[in-house]
Amino acid sequence: MSMRADSVSQSDLGQLCELIYSECGIKLSLDKQVMIEGRLKRRLRELDIETYAEYCRFLFSSIRSHKDRQEEIGHLIDVMTTNKTDFFRESAHFDYLVDKALPTLAAEGGGGRELRFWSAGCSTGEEPYTLAMVLDRYAESHPGFKFKVLATDISNTVLAKAKMGVFTSEVVQPVATDYRRKYFMRSRDPSSNQLRIVPELRQFIEFRWLNLMEDFGMSERMDGIFCRNVIIYFDRPTQERLLAKFSQQLVTGGFMFVGHSETLHDMDLPLVPVAPALYRKIKD
């Protein structure tokens, strides 16, 4: 019979919430103990650990290196939050990008250089691949247009999947047929329903592990940052600090895309709203 403990001690729970908040900005409320336990159970099973107490010892152990601890925190975030994403999610953003943002950036002097975009909290890759498809299509009709995409996440599990670029046909469903024909290839096995992103598209994207709570460690400024459906987990002061860092990372005139349920209202930032869930940096 299983001997799994059925509750986390108050001191472990407090330490756990504190760690998750300080390391990744996610504020879990102590009164959500049952929810937290339910989600933690998944991680205990994956590690074949019997009790919450044992898991907490494993997590807090001082002999674990910073890198190991960060990796485990990525797994913790996997179970505590959702990695839900879609191709062409909140598609009005991609229409705005093509119809307004790219022509504006080009007209204001960005036309001659390579434009840089960042999908921050990219999950399994649907967002950066959508971005690359849209930008590559734009490049076809605008000779000389060059771009690259950086895609980052705190979870190594989702990043590994994103890098593989293999998706089931159900997941690829929102992609229009002409995009699908150009940017996906079928598996050689006719019974498989998997599609793979073509290397010609993959080459535009660099996938990298990054915890948004830490220093970004990047010297290059971005022309557009997509951080959508990520800050929803953070409390207001953490959201504001993060958006201030994103603002610094943007070129003046660069675009900041957030999720449609996320608002920057009342935050002291050099960003002005230009469309729903879309802001533009006005000054340095």
Ligand SMILES: C[S@@+](CC[C@H](N)C(=O)[O-])C[C@H]1O[C@@H](n2cnc3c(N)ncnc32)[C@H](O)[C@@H]1O
């Ligand atoms: C719901 S997904 C959003 C994916 C995509 N941006 C979209 O809108 O479809 C949120 C992602 O944010 C990542 N995330 C959460 N906290 C993070 C942090 N502190 N640093 C980096 N990524 C984080 C999660 O691992 C998850 O993959």
